[in-house]
Amino acid sequence: MNKKSIKALSLLIAFTLIFSAITVNASKAENQTRTIVDMAGRKVAVPEAVNKVYSMGPSGTILLYTLCPDKIVGVNYEFTPRELKFVPYKYKKLPVLGGWFGKNNTGNIEEILKAKPDFILSYGTIDKTAISTVEKIQKQLSIPIVMVDSNLEKSYKAYEFVGDIVNEKERAKVLADYSKAIINEVKEKAGKLPQKKVRIYYAEGAEGLQTEGRNSIRTLVSDMVGGLNVAGISTTTDYGKSPVSIENVLAWGPEVILVGSDPSGEHKVQSKIMNDKRWAGIKAVKNKKVYEIPHGPFNWYDRPDSVNRLIGLKWMGNLFYPDVFDYDMKKEAKKFYKEFYHIDLTDEQLKDLLGNAYNPIR
Numbered sequence: 001m002n003k004k005s006i007k008a009l010s011l012l013i014a015f016t017l018i019f020s021a022i023t024v025n026a027s028k029a030e031n032q033t034r035t036i037v038d039m040a041g042r043k044v045a046v047p048e049a050v051n052k053v054y055s056m057g058p059s060g061t062i063l064l065y066t067l068c069p070d071k072i073v074g075v076n077y078e079f080t081p082r083e084l085k086f087v088p089y090k091y092k093k094l095p096v097l098g099g100w101f102g103k104n105n106t107g108n109i110e111e112i113l114k115a116k117p118d119f120i121l122s123y124g125t126i127d128k129t130a131i132s133t134v135e136k137i138q139k140q141l142s143i144p145i146v147m148v149d150s151n152l153e154k155s156y157k158a159y160e161f162v163g164d165i166v167n168e169k170e171r172a173k174v175l176a177d178y179s180k181a182i183i184n185e186v187k188e189k190a191g192k193l194p195q196k197k198v199r200i201y202y203a204e205g206a207e208g209l210q211t212e213g214r215n216s217i218r219t220l221v222s223d224m225v226g227g228l229n230v231a232g233i234s235t236t237t238d239y240g241k242s243p244v245s246i247e248n249v250l251a252w253g254p255e256v257i258l259v260g261s262d263p264s265g266e267h268k269v270q271s272k273i274m275n276d277k278r279w280a281g282i283k284a285v286k287n288k289k290v291y292e293i294p295h296g297p298f299n300w301y302d303r304p305d306s307v308n309r310l311i312g313l314k315w316m317g318n319l320f321y322p323d324v325f326d327y328d329m330k331k332e333a334k335k336f337y338k339e340f341y342h343i344d345l346t347d348e349q350l351k352d353l354l355g356n357a358y359n360p361i362r
Helices: 003-031 058-067 109-115 128-141 152-165 169-190 217-224 246-252 269-275 309-320 329-341 347-358
Strands: 033-037 043-047 053-055 119-124 145-149 198-203 227-229 256-259 290-292
Touching: 043 119, 043 145, 053 058, 058 119, 058 152, 058 169, 058 329, 109 128, 119 128, 119 152, 128 145, 145 152, 152 169, 152 309, 169 217, 169 309, 169 329, 198 217, 198 246, 217 227, 217 309, 256 269, 256 309, 269 290, 290 347, 309 329, 309 347, 329 347
Parallel strands: 053 119, 119 145, 198 227, 198 256, 256 290
Antiparallel strands: 033 043
């Protein structure tokens, strides 16, 4: 072997050793873990490098969708055609993995394991029952589960906490700052509201005759911006949507009716209320103050109860007290959707979102 061949062979061996060392170090970095303390006080070992995440429920999926959409391995339910209008193309084909939320315990364990998430997010109310459920599922899946408090007023903390875990600190700071600014602004404006609150009824279900009792987490947004829930009932199930009669609604006399969103477009509840003679004697109907809650891809008010409600605070405040919450909602919606949902709203999309949220059908 001549000198040139020996030199070339030596260089090849050196490059091979360097490449092998880089590969080994990268592999080690990927396999390294760190122990964190989640918001339930649980110690959880999570990977240093997080590339894949799954959430047990839609509330957490929304948080992840706003923060790190490219790391989501699957969603909890299938988007409706209307919702898909507001989802960028590359996220439309995310697999449906189910989850553990509300009445639904449909987590597809086999598919979740195939997706190989680096950790699973549990985003919601933290109590003994929730912790017990998470511990059981974590043991079953052998995948770390991180619990994060979904308190709307502390959304910024959730962003900062999860952003650190998924290595998206800069992005998390932007969303955390926006969240904190909205909450602080709403609290400040709410302090200037008149003592007499706007009386509202939240119309849920196919006929508008299901609702939420006072102090329900489902009506938090309207509570925060000075709405008074007229439903003098206690929620009769853990999941809300308590049945009421038209006589109940007539007796309560709401000034405003908020119609639960209809993402499938099947029920047309707003139109039913405005055109059904049984509702005609109600003040909200007489004054044409029956508003459909915007929805796309997520509800602005309720279900899922996540950071999607931040834009709902501005819309509902503006709806109830426009002189105090003096927003241009088209501009606010465009800003929010670009920052949180990765989409530049068109005029057509704005009309779809806000058309029935201000101008009731007759």
